[in-house]
Amino acid sequence: GAGVSQSPSNKVTEKGKDVELRCDPISGHTALYWYRQSLGQGLEFLIYFQGNSAPDKSGLPSDRFSAERTGGSVSTLTIQRTQQEDSAVYLCASSPQTGRGTDTQYFGPGTRLTVL
């Protein structure tokens, strides 16, 4: 079956512009996660959705970052007024069960964001 998909695969933007990154989870998966991986760095948790609600937004690095999920399916991560330090690969993952980190996660291919 179809896995987790993300779009765009690559995004180059200018400093100060807003960007939207999209994640399509596996159909029927209740939990959805966003992560960030900066160049040469480890994975960093950003936000977790349980259905359409986000019980934990603690990982969002600043108020320029926001995310929503609609219909228990597609999620969008928005970064406003992008800065060069936002350059990273943004990864999405989904899992069948709710409960943060308590089920196997399936990762998308990521969106590579470059802020010039």
Place this chain on the structure above:
Amino acid sequence: KNEVEQSPQNLTAQEGEFITINCSYSVGISALHWLQQHPGGGIVSLFMLSSGKKKHGRLIATINIQEKHSSLHITASHPRDSAVYICAVTDMRFGAGTRLTVKP
């Protein structure tokens, strides 16, 4: 101090060798994940475990909850096992990863 520590940071092995990667954590958890990140960047979940031991093919993962320690073993390693192996605890705090290179 990072709440999730992995060792070694880098590991080079010859094909056929037995590999062990370690993960220690300092927080209470209900599950621990082992992930594999291929050179192209794709991430695959290898194991999620909360106690004991799991095996899948040549991969074995163990966890000791009392000692807050987990190990990932690879038997009869192969060049295709070359990747970064990452452990993560329940609320998705990650170790820095172990870069494994298996030479033919």
